[in-house]
Amino acid sequence: MPSTSLSLSVTGTVSQGPDGPLLVLSQRLDGHDTFLKGSLDVGSATVPVRILTLDDVTVLRPAGDGQVPDPGTGWQGTLHLPHGLRPRAIPPDLQEMAGDEGRSLETLDEAELRYVLTFLSESTTTAIRQARVAAIVSAMPATTERP
Template sequence: MSGTSMNVSVHGTVAQGADGPMLVLSRRLDGHDTFLKGSLELGEASVPVRILTLDDVTVLRPADQSGLPPVGTLWQGSLDLPHGLRPRTVPPDLQETAVREGRSLETLDEAELRYVLTFLSESTTTAIRQARVAAIVSALPIATRSSQ
């Protein structure tokens, strides 16, 4: 996938979260990766954000709170999503485990592969990554062997 970005017009309300102000979108962000980092253009300010899409809401957590409107303020801006900048190749540890367990990674569609790679990339320790690899592989279908 090429290194492209996508801009999405968004609007919502500034709310107070446990860790400081957060930007709650008025509509859930559908059709895009969740748990991404992006950049929100708010007037003259460009605010790096982490995008959290849950069941029925999308929240933007700003990395820098300067330039944010006050809590309770309605806002609108442009969200820059860095689609295509993430690697789309299966890492060796996942590939090797899948082969060893006789599971097929080829059955994953593009969205599922994106989710799997994101899930692995957010591992904070070796033990967590190994557990995530095991969970992913156990959910894959058994690889079929061609009869030649």
């Protein structure tokens, strides 16, 4: 596993899913990639996990062999993330169109920026990406006069 850039104390309960145990966190993790791999120190074991962040809950799915507590059991541990927070780099095409239209991406709060970057990263074609960039820019308030 790559060097750890972030370690978080976490607690939760074990739930039995259709494909094995799921570690349901007591508090949702914000700003972390869904399906991000990490490792969880729980008890005397280190378990490789994937983070599945849903609307109101974060679930860790064991990604390999590792002992987890029995279903229905509470647990506490340390979650180690090799990649940390999502990158916040604004892509050049979005930055350029925003500038051309007199819009500032600095008007977006952290949650909005995270949504925008995810929305763009899920584009499957150039045409879809261009349409999404245009939609994002048109929804932002004007901050300067257009050139």
